[in-house]
Amino acid sequence: xxxxxxxxxxxxxxxxxxxxxxxxxxxxxxxxxxxxxxxxxxxxxxxxxxxxxxxxxxxxxxxxxxxxxxxxxxxxxxxxxxxxxxxxxxxxxxxxxxxxxxxx
Amino acid sequence: xxxxxxxxxxxxxxxxxxxxxxxxxxxxxxxxxxxxxxxxxxxxxxxxxxxxxxxxxxxxxxxxxxxxxxxxxxxxxxxxxxxxxxxxxxxxxxxxxxxxxxxxxxxxxxxxxxxxxxxxxxxxxxxxxxxxxxxxxxxxxxxxxxxxxxxxxxxxxxxxxxxxxxxxxxxxxxxxxxxxxxxxxxxxxxxxxxxxxxxxxxxxxxxxxx
Numbered sequence: 064x065x066x067x068x069x070x071x072x073x074x075x076x077x078x079x080x081x082x083x084x085x086x087x088x089x090x091x092x093x094x095x096x097x098x099x100x101x102x103x104x105x106x107x108x109x110x111x112x113x114x115x116x117x118x119x120x121x122x123x124x125x126x127x128x129x130x131x132x133x134x135x136x137x138x139x140x141x142x143x144x145x146x147x148x149x150x151x152x153x154x155x156x157x158x159x160x161x162x163x164x165x166x167x
Numbered sequence: 168x169x170x171x172x173x174x175x176x177x178x179x180x181x182x183x184x185x186x187x188x189x190x191x192x193x194x195x196x197x198x199x200x201x202x203x204x205x206x207x208x209x210x211x212x213x214x215x216x217x218x219x220x221x222x223x224x225x226x227x228x229x230x231x232x233x234x235x236x237x238x239x240x241x242x243x244x245x246x247x248x249x250x251x252x253x254x255x256x257x258x259x260x261x262x263x264x265x266x267x268x269x270x271x272x273x274x275x276x277x278x279x280x281x282x283x284x285x286x287x288x289x290x291x292x293x294x295x296x297x298x299x300x301x302x303x304x305x306x307x308x309x310x311x312x313x314x315x316x317x318x319x320x321x322x323x324x325x326x327x328x329x330x331x332x333x334x335x336x337x338x339x340x341x342x343x344x345x346x347x348x349x350x351x352x353x354x355x356x357x358x359x360x361x362x363x364x365x366x367x368x369x370x371x372x373x374x375x376x377x
Contacts, residue, residue, distance in 0.1 A: 136219065
């Protein structure tokens with residue numbers, strides 16, 4: 064399982080990036096969530112074991128809720144600057160190995 | 168003393184030779200791995216999620232995993248929310264890349280042989296309390312398609328032209344209990360030429376925040 068990786072990027076590039084999840088995820092709208100909220104601007108989801116329907120979400124309790132759906136991968140962006148959590152959902156109905164990746 | 172020096176020298180040489188062989192073997196292994204990664208695209212197969220995740224992070228990661236250069240994308244259209252829809256072509260794959268406020272906010276790619284697959288379709292729901300509840304559906308279209316029809320679960324539909332190999336539908340998130348889109352159907356000269364299910368179903372358009 065990959066989690067909470069602080070990535071080193073060149074100056075002026077990304078400030079923080081995090082892989083989360085990475086294990087088997089049940090298909091009934093189950094999700095993995097980032098370890099913490101950050102000023103994420105992009106959230107990506109991947110399945111290593113097929114092309115299930117995935118959904119990526121950036122959200123907080125302050126009314127931010129952006130969702131992107133895709134087959135095998137998913138993406139969602141957010142440019143509001145608030146601290147948001149990142150989630151990746153498996154909406155396929157079957158279990159798949161799924162990894163999320165969010166960056167500020 | 169000179170013998171001892173010669174002996175140490177032989178040992179050093181052996182170590183250098185061993186090291187050189189090891190480096191050469193590692194190079195071959197690395198080259199094989201690189202070829203395998205490239206050949207998955209060259210062989211017209213979609214990269215696995217593991218290969219995508221292993222692609223260096225940064226803008227256009229999915230496109231790069233498919234062997235497509237995202238910086239060569241050309242603008243095709245603009246969505247109601249201001250996002251720009253672009254298309255980038257590679258030797259054996261094509262990507263639809265959406266940009267929001269100058270940043271890549273969405274990607275959908277497929278091998279050229281699979282342009283009619285679900286992986287070419289991206290659905291975005293703007294569900295926040297301050298948002299206008301817009302929903303954008305974008306995707307790549309197979310070559311030859313001139314029109315695309317978005318079909319709802321109640322059989323109603325609307326059509327849109329194919330622009331630069333892509334299609335788009337701007338709408339709003341379907342309220343609970345109301346018709347919702349399920350399928351796209353491509354038309355070539357007015358005749359159906361293929362369908363793909365959307366990667367989202369009833370009750371999944373806006374996800375909870377709790």
